[in-house]
Amino acid sequence: MAKHQFQTEADQILHLMTHSLYSNKEIFIRELVSNASDALDKLNMLVLTDEKYKDVTFSPRIDIVANKEAKTLTIKDSGIGMNEEDLMNNLGTIAKSGTKAFLENMTGDQKKDSQLIGQFGVGFYACFMVADKVEVTTKKAGEDQAYIWTSTGAGEFEIENATQDGHGTTIVMHLKDDESEFLEEYRVESIIKKYSNHIPFPIFMDKEKYIPAVTDDEGKETEPSKTEIENKQINKANALWTIAKKDIKDEEYKDFYSSFAHSSEEPLTWMHNKAEGAIEYTTLFYIPSKAPMDLYRVDYQTGIKLYINRVFITDDEKELMPTYLRFLRGVIDSKDLPLNVSREILQSNAVMAKIKNASVKKVLSELAKMSKKDKENYDKFYGEFGNVLKEGLYNDFANREKILELLQFNTLNSSEKVMIEDFVKNVDEEKKEIYYITGKTSVEMLKASPSLERFKAKGIDVLILNEEVDGIIFPMVTEYKEYKLVHISDAKFELDEQETKAQEETAKTYEGLVGQFKEALGESVKDVETTTDLVDSPVKLKEDKEDPAYMMAQMMKQMGQDGGDHPAPKPILQINPKHELLEKLKDSSDVNLVNDAAHVLLDQAKLFDGQELDDTADFISRLNRIITKAI
Numbered sequence: 001m002a003k004h005q006f007q008t009e010a011d012q013i014l015h016l017m018t019h020s021l022y023s024n025k026e027i028f029i030r031e032l033v034s035n036a037s038d039a040l041d042k043l044n045m046l047v048l049t050d051e052k053y054k055d056v057t058f059s060p061r062i063d064i065v066a067n068k069e070a071k072t073l074t075i076k077d078s079g080i081g082m083n084e085e086d087l088m089n090n091l092g093t094i095a096k097s098g099t100k101a102f103l104e105n106m107t108g109d110q111k112k113d114s115q116l117i118g119q120f121g122v123g124f125y126a127c128f129m130v131a132d133k134v135e136v137t138t139k140k141a142g143e144d145q146a147y148i149w150t151s152t153g154a155g156e157f158e159i160e161n162a163t164q165d166g167h168g169t170t171i172v173m174h175l176k177d178d179e180s181e182f183l184e185e186y187r188v189e190s191i192i193k194k195y196s197n198h199i200p201f202p203i204f205m206d207k208e209k210y211i212p213a214v215t216d217d218e219g220k221e222t223e224p225s226k227t228e229i230e231n232k233q234i235n236k237a238n239a240l241w242t243i244a245k246k247d248i249k250d251e252e253y254k255d256f257y258s259s260f261a262h263s264s265e266e267p268l269t270w271m272h273n274k275a276e277g278a279i280e281y282t283t284l285f286y287i288p289s290k291a292p293m294d295l296y297r298v299d300y301q302t303g304i305k306l307y308i309n310r311v312f313i314t315d316d317e318k319e320l321m322p323t324y325l326r327f328l329r330g331v332i333d334s335k336d337l338p339l340n341v342s343r344e345i346l347q348s349n350a351v352m353a354k355i356k357n358a359s360v361k362k363v364l365s366e367l368a369k370m371s372k373k374d375k376e377n378y379d380k381f382y383g384e385f386g387n388v389l390k391e392g393l394y395n396d397f398a399n400r401e402k403i404l405e406l407l408q409f410n411t412l413n414s415s416e417k418v419m420i421e422d423f424v425k426n427v428d429e430e431k432k433e434i435y436y437i438t439g440k441t442s443v444e445m446l447k448a449s450p451s452l453e454r455f456k457a458k459g460i461d462v463l464i465l466n467e468e469v470d471g472i473i474f475p476m477v478t479e480y481k482e483y484k485l486v487h488i489s490d491a492k493f494e495l496d497e498q499e500t501k502a503q504e505e506t507a508k509t510y511e512g513l514v515g516q517f518k519e520a521l522g523e524s525v526k527d528v529e530t531t532t533d534l535v536d537s538p539v540k541l542k543e544d545k546e547d548p549a550y551m552m553a554q555m556m557k558q559m560g561q562d563g564g565d566h567p568a569p570k571p572i573l574q575i576n577p578k579h580e581l582l583e584k585l586k587d588s589s590d591v592n593l594v595n596d597a598a599h600v601l602l603d604q605a606k607l608f609d610g611q612e613l614d615d616t617a618d619f620i621s622r623l624n625r626i627i628t629k630a631i
């Protein structure tokens with residue numbers, strides 16, 4: 001007998017399962033049946049593709065046995081099974097990335113936390129919500145030795161040699177005293193129907209069958225009524241995606257999603273598509289109603305399973321769909337791929353590439369339809385996944401236009417979100433320029449930015465992009481159809497001759513003040529200049545895009561890094577010559593006041609851009625000096 005300690009995180013999860021999670025316990029059946037189905041999938045593929053398994057018989061089935069006397073519930077499968085090493089690795093000692101993520105995401109809210117079980121691949125442990133002892137007897141296909149894994153879910157488990165006919169896994173759960181509902185045939189059957197009706201393998205269970213009394217012609221009972229036990233298949237076991245759309249009810253789609261995505265939440269929508277022609281394939285994609293917890297983790301779990309003619313191939317291939325559609329859950333099934341397809345082959349396979357391209361187009365066009373016909377659902381989708389979708393702008397060049405058309409934008413002139421197709425209706429048809437502003441602050445703050453004053457004065461609408469990813473992505477998106485996307489700082493409005501002359505004259509009258517500002521600010525700015533862009537604000541900052549430090553900072557940003565040791569680019573301080581404050585400063589002979597004002601105005605412009613001040617104490621003392629003078 002060999003005793004082993006659970007790895008720390010597994011132990012923590014088990015503790016939670018046994019002591020804290022009481023909501024929605026029934027999902028332990030979904031999790032174990034789903035593991036059994038996965039084990040059958042794996043064996044199916046090996047038998048078809050691997051010489052080593054050519055003598056193994058594949059007769060897929062899952063059996064459920066409820067024993068009321070012994071108070072045990074048993075789930076048995078004829079799948080791949082596990083050897084000693086698999087048992088050690090899978091059920092207890094090796095830390096899986098999901099285990100840690102699960103613990104990090106626990107909220108203390110029963111309902112939410114029990115929904116996490118399926119998401120993080122800690123499904124097996126769910127049986128300890130209802131059982132105080134679990135025995136897993138298993139034999140790996142193609143091997144001779146069987147093993148039994150036993151645990152009470154507290155601290156340690158044991159592995160011993162065992163005997164078993166044939167390959168597969170049998171899990172016996174000794175139910176806790178108050179969990180006897182899971183021994184009731186109708187209860188178990190209804191859970192299976194709810195979560196596992198459409199797994200592609202049959203699930204059998206003993207069912208009591210009532211046989212009425214037999215009577216003769218005079219009504220005299222010749223044989224009393226009795227109950228017989230009948231072993232019956234209780235799920236439909238048809239791979240749902242293979243059924244014609246018109247024959248599937250919404251409820252069936254939802255139930256399949258529940259078992260497929262291990263989710264108790266309904267999907268937001270689904271897209272079922274059968275392509276016939278040069279390449280035949282079926283896809284069934286679901287959009288979840290909530291973003292999975294690992295959506296922004298690098299080691300996120302993919303949601304797409306690849307089947308080849310109903311044989312499961314992989315659910316661990318991130319290349320099946322582009323990463324910006326990683327929120328999709330579902331199936332791709334094609335007859336036209338070779339069964340013994342390896343990861344390398346898959347990635348360079350022309351058929352797979354075609355299926356992928358067509359599927360992406362289909363998903364994008366379905367989303368476009370939804371954005372027009374079912375705005376309420378689309379808004380929900382966008383709230384959860386809009387930022388992920390945006391990533392497609394830089395990693396799916398071919399579909400960039402379509403992705404742009406799916407985005408919802410805040411704009412300067414609108415209180416509602418606007419789609420780009422509507423936005424361009426108001427763009428100047430001669431200039432054909434779409435202006436945008438980016439910044440890591442609130443939409444309101446951005447809308448109030450001094451840099452937008454000239455746009456406001458001219459009534460030009462501007463896209464307001466305030467998500468962190470926007471500042472990285474949009475500089476790379478240079479056009480939409482015949483329109484150019486232009487950052488507001490690059491927008492050029494031609495001045496007529498008279499205006500140019502007036503501007504030059506004003507600049508001349510400000511030469512003195514500009515000189516004083518430059519001297520006062522020294523190394524903190526690249527330059528000081530007058531501008532015609534401002535209306536209400538006294539100052540704003542402008543980035544010098546030719547500055548190597550600026551280019552370096554942009555490059556680092558695009559690589560997802562901060563500037564590190566590189567010097568930060570210095571801004572240009574632009575002043576508004578029409579603003580009363582500057583007009584007065586221009587005529588002031590108080591050198592100290594002009595000096596303080598230069599610093600306070602620079603800091604004020606930085607604050608407006610959402611930046612932090614280098615020296616807050618200095619800002620406050622200068623401001624206080626100015627106020628004191630004014631009183």
Ligand SMILES: Nc1ncnc2c1ncn2[C@@H]1O[C@H](COP(=O)(O)OP(=O)(O)OP(=O)(O)O)[C@@H](O)[C@H]1O
Pocket residue numbers: 031035036039077079080081082090091118119120121122123124125169
């Ligand atoms: N019936 C089974 N037959 C063969 N292997 C199994 C069986 N049940 C569990 N396993 C193995 O144990 C591992 C752990 O199972 P667990 O349910 O905790 O997570 P998972 O199945 O990997 O994740 P998910 O629940 O997200 O599919 C499985 O990946 C599988 O390798």
